[in-house]
Amino acid sequence: MASDPRARQAAGSPGDAYVPKTLATRHSDADRDHALERYIGTVLRRSRNAQELTIADVGQLADLSASMVSKIENGQVATSLDALARLCGALGLTLSQLFRDYDSPEGGAQLVKAGEGLEVVRRGTRRGHTYHLLTDHRGHQRNFEPFLISMDDESEAFPTFQHEGMQFIYLLQGRIDYRHGKHVYQLEEGDALTFDASVPHGPERLRALPIRFLAVTVFDEKA
The missing domain is CATH 1.10.260.40 (lambda repressor-like DNA-binding domains)
Incomplete structure (x- = not known):
């Protein structure tokens, strides 16, 4: 049954x-x-x-x-x-x-080997400027952006970048005059500069080439 x-x-x-x-x-x-x-x-x-x-x-x-x-x-x-x-x-x-x-597991680390950072071209970038993005942040919020920036003997000064966030730069090689608003700072190897990136900024004069520096932009919670 x-x-x-x-x-x-x-x-x-x-x-x-x-x-x-x-x-x-x-x-x-x-x-x-x-x-x-x-x-x-x-x-x-x-x-x-x-x-x-x-x-x-x-x-x-x-x-x-x-x-x-x-x-x-x-x-x-x-x-x-x-x-x-x-x-x-x-x-x-x-x-x-x-x-x-x-x-990659959630919360895992991200390794970018030397020379493998994503090379990007940013609007306003002049010839001779090479940007390598050192991380690809995968979270829902973009809270920081690190670049390794290289400038060679063909680079042109361009002190009028503007974007959101606070920026930290650390000079690894060379010497450069870096403008932020009305002030110009002379940077040598090992020098660091932190500033509001919404104020016009950028290389004013390339004093000793080649130039390499780390630039990290930190965004606020609304970025």
Whole structure:
């Protein structure tokens, strides 16, 4: 005689347990897929912001519509490998750089080996200035931004950068006159300067080349 379905449910038979387990597995797979899309979007957005590019700028460089770039950055669509490669090319990323932290544990450390920092070109940067971003902060909030900046004999003075946050610079090599607002500071190796980055600032005179300095911008909670 067939057993009562309600009795099987009350007893928690293996046959009844299989259905919710399958649904849970499907939800788990979907969550992992969305996690990958969100991760890709976050890395691309942070790389774009670090280079002070707009969504339209990246779309033009990657031959994608601005709306598609926006959807990718927000993890709303699955990205084809071709589109991903074009976006990486537009942002100066390699695919290995894009995915290098995907499996990193939450709260884990991030190592950037010498010479492997993402090279970016910032608006207002003059020739001979090389920016290497030393971390790709993956949190929900961009709270700091460290760069290694190199200037060679083709570099031009450009003392009118302006952006949010407080900035700390530490001169590693060379000598430079660095302007902040109405004041000019003569920096030698080992000197440090901290200032409000919303005030116009930047290299006023390159006194001894090559010049290398660490520049860290710290943003407030609203940045």
